[in-house]
Amino acid sequence: xxxxxxxDVATAWETAVDDAPVAVHAVAGLVAVAGADGTCWxxxxxxxxIVATVTLPGGILAARLSPDGQHLALGxxxxxxxxxxxxxxxxxSKTGAWSAAVRWGGTDKLAVxxxxxxxxxxxDGAQLWATDPAPSTVTDxxxxxxxxxxxxxxxxxxxxxxxxxxxxxxxxxxxxxxxALAIAPTGRWICSGxxxxxxxxxxxxxxxxxxxxxxxDKIARLAFDDTGYWLASDGAPDITxxxxxxxxxxxxxxxxxxxxxxxxxxxxxxxxxxxxxxxGVEGTLALWRATGGRxxxxxxxxxxxxxxxxxxxxxxxxxxxxxTADWEGRVQASRLPAALPR
Amino acid sequence: xxxxxxxLTETETDTAIDTRVPVTxxxxxxxSGKTTLLNRILTEQHGLKIAVIENEFxxxxxxxxxxxxxxxxxxxxxxGCICCTVRGDLIRILGALMRRRERFDRIVIETTGxxxxxPVAQTFFMDDEIASQLRLDAIVTLVDAAHIRTHxxxxxxxxxxxxxxxxxxxxxxxxxxxxxxxxHQQLAEVIARIRSVNALADILPAQNAxxxxxxxxxxxxxxxxxxxxxxxxxxxxxxxxxxxxxTSVGIDLEGELDEDQLNTWLGTLLREKGxxxxxxxxxxxxxxxxxxxxxxxxxxxxDGEMGRQWEAGEPRxxxxxFIGRNLDREELNAGFAACLTAIPAAVNx
Numbered sequence: 101x102x103x104x105x106x107x108d109v110a111t112a113w114e115t116a117v118d119d120a121p122v123a124v125h126a127v128a129g130l131v132a133v134a135g136a137d138g139t140c141w142x143x144x145x146x147x148x149x150i151v152a153t154v155t156l157p158g159g160i161l162a163a164r165l166s167p168d169g170q171h172l173a174l175g176x177x178x179x180x181x182x183x184x185x186x187x188x189x190x191x192x193s194k195t196g197a198w199s200a201a202v203r204w205g206g207t208d209k210l211a212v213x214x215x216x217x218x219x220x221x222x223x224d225g226a227q228l229w230a231t232d233p234a235p236s237t238v239t240d241x242x243x244x245x246x247x248x249x250x251x252x253x254x255x256x257x258x259x260x261x262x263x264x265x266x267x268x269x270x271x272x273x274x275x276x277x278x279x280a281l282a283i284a285p286t287g288r289w290i291c292s293g294x295x296x297x298x299x300x301x302x303x304x305x306x307x308x309x310x311x312x313x314x315x316x317d318k319i320a321r322l323a324f325d326d327t328g329y330w331l332a333s334d335g336a337p338d339i340t341x342x343x344x345x346x347x348x349x350x351x352x353x354x355x356x357x358x359x360x361x362x363x364x365x366x367x368x369x370x371x372x373x374x375x376x377x378x379x380g381v382e383g384t385l386a387l388w389r390a391t392g393g394r395x396x397x398x399x400x401x402x403x404x405x406x407x408x409x410x411x412x413x414x415x416x417x418x419x420x421x422x423x424t425a426d427w428e429g430r431v432q433a434s435r436l437p438a439a440l441p442r
Numbered sequence: 443x444x445x446x447x448x449x450l451t452e453t454e455t456d457t458a459i460d461t462r463v464p465v466t467x468x469x470x471x472x473x474s475g476k477t478t479l480l481n482r483i484l485t486e487q488h489g490l491k492i493a494v495i496e497n498e499f500x501x502x503x504x505x506x507x508x509x510x511x512x513x514x515x516x517x518x519x520x521x522g523c524i525c526c527t528v529r530g531d532l533i534r535i536l537g538a539l540m541r542r543r544e545r546f547d548r549i550v551i552e553t554t555g556x557x558x559x560x561p562v563a564q565t566f567f568m569d570d571e572i573a574s575q576l577r578l579d580a581i582v583t584l585v586d587a588a589h590i591r592t593h594x595x596x597x598x599x600x601x602x603x604x605x606x607x608x609x610x611x612x613x614x615x616x617x618x619x620x621x622x623x624x625x626h627q628q629l630a631e632v633i634a635r636i637r638s639v640n641a642l643a644d645i646l647p648a649q650n651a652x653x654x655x656x657x658x659x660x661x662x663x664x665x666x667x668x669x670x671x672x673x674x675x676x677x678x679x680x681x682x683x684x685x686x687x688x689t690s691v692g693i694d695l696e697g698e699l700d701e702d703q704l705n706t707w708l709g710t711l712l713r714e715k716g717x718x719x720x721x722x723x724x725x726x727x728x729x730x731x732x733x734x735x736x737x738x739x740x741x742x743x744x745d746g747e748m749g750r751q752w753e754a755g756e757p758r759x760x761x762x763x764f765i766g767r768n769l770d771r772e773e774l775n776a777g778f779a780a781c782l783t784a785i786p787a788a789v790n791x
Contacts, residue, residue, distance in 0.1 A: 120543035277517040296520035
């Protein structure tokens with residue numbers, strides 16, 4: 101194993117919220133920390149001070165700030181909500197439908213998984229269009245083609261929709277329960293994490309597909325880095341990192357990252373320098389040079405810390421600031437040097 | 443972690459108390475009294491914090507309980523096993539419940555009268571996240587004493603399951619409700635009929651779904667060490683065979699088993715007949731093993747581990763039961779007997 105210089109990590113600020121965090125998202129100087137019971141705390145990225153608290157009755161499953169930081173979208177077991185920063189008001193939609201994913205397509209529209217449909221809303225919460233029902237509850241949503249096409253995951257595949265058609269314009273079928281969706285920023289690949297402990301990969305262009313089997317557990321978390329060349333996922337104690345450069349990962353071996361028992365969160369550092377942050381149920385927070393070494397290499401963390409409680413959600417607030425939230429509601433911002441030593 | 447530390451962890455786990463949250467599944471036809479029983483569970487002064495997942499709109503609404511509505515979503519698994527289905531709605535909802543800081547003492551899942559219990563039970567076998575934090579305590583089936591025979595006798599089109607038969611076949615506890623609506627003779631017939639389908643489940647006669655809650659809430663039916671804890675009398679009791687295609691077959695044979703032969707036999711049986719075998723449970727004596735081998739299965743899925751020590755002088759008895767459709771008693775007996783080692787186990791008196 102090659103030796104890597106340890107990362108120099110300093111605490112920027114710390115605060116606490118009164119709930120078990122399920123999602124953290126940071127953008128435009130704000131950090132949203134969403135609690136399972138239904139309160140989301142909007143914090144200032146520089147200080148950690150509370151800017152606003154937003155409530156979605158019945159609980160929260162997903163939270164995303166709009167790219168300009170002017171709005172916050174929340175999804176929960178009984179509906180969804182949109183908060184406006186300008187007016188500090190929240191529009192709550194008690195649809196009774198399960199909303200496990202919310203995703204902004206630029207600053208002017210928002211996709212919300214809502215039961216077996218996906219809804220596309222204005223930032224004010226008005227409905228622009230909606231998809232037909234999928235065969236099961238929609239588990240994840242993502243935008244393609246400059247936010248004109250919406251991809252959704254549900255039972256038996258990924259379906260893509262556009263505004264002019266409630267029916268799918270393209271389908272990427274694969275039998276089984278798809279839990280999470282990741283689309284390469286290059287637009288070339290669509291990947292889904294499956295209940296049957298596999299990752300399914302489609303080439304966007306022609307639907308050519310392959311399956312990565314052999315994981316012990318379901319894949320609930322998977323993410324491309326900003327270059328679209330690297331895909332990290334859970335599904336095993338070791339995080340796997342697949343190389344999507346060139347012709348894709350077919351026939352290759354992934355890098356594996358060993359530090360956790362069960363992965364609770366993972367996120368690529370923005371900017372595409374191959375740094376990944378991850379957390380595990382055992383309480384370890386790890387930072388990786390996840391694209392180093394050769395294909396098939398097992399990598400050790402560039403930085404690892406044991407915490408009192410496991411981190412349940414984390415997000416990067418820029419390339420040099422990592423925000424983590426643990427089971428007890430402790431929120432911590434860690435500062436990394438802008439230029440990481442190799 | 444060093445090897446020594448790993449060993450220590452395992453030893454600790456061995457004796458540790460199971461802290462996973464128990465989950466009770468309530469099944470039964472519309473009108474059998476599920477909602478009445480659920481209300482009993484929620485209102486009785488037990489001081490427990492309960493979460494309820496309902497698959498049909500009921501009239502429950504208790505301040506202390508969290509009630510979540512769900513629509514049944516049955517998902518096939520991509521493992522080449524046609525009967526291996528799970529309940530996507532439950533995975534989703536249970537997963538979200540576990541992420542809450544609020545800890546529930548118990549979760550009750552009320553299924554619709556038409557629900558197949560297999561995907562519900564298989565969810566607890568197939569999803570590691572759920573299995574690590576929740577344990578399926580028991581499947582409790584409510585039966586309307588006055589109407590169950592009509593439901594059981596209902597002839598279904600080819601390939602369509604009789605849900606009433608399935609729900610009885612899968613049950614660990616059967617609440618035989620509304621006994622006030624039938625006479626003694628009818629009650630005896632209904633009990634015999636239920637026994638012929640499921641010889642293993644305890645039958646609890648009741649009126650207004652009034653049962654002692656510990657009888658249905660702390661069953662530990664899916665705990666391997668509780669499997670066949672009580673000597674089931676059905677093993678020799680093959681008297682009342684009705685013309686039902688779903689039956690229980692019990693096997694009770696003394697001797698020690700060749701592990702390889704057993705694996706081959708059980709593996710082949712569940713692979714080929716797993717769709718027809720609803721539940722299986724057993725305590726077995728493997729050749730040379732100091733401890734009992736206990737297993738429990740739902741269709742093709744099997745969970746097994748070493749159980750308690752055989753006591754000195756204790757006969758090496760193998761007891762197992764299959765509940766399922768079109769079971770061939772002779773064939774099962776012969777197949778299992780062939781797994782016994784040639785030499786009878788020596789019993790040190």
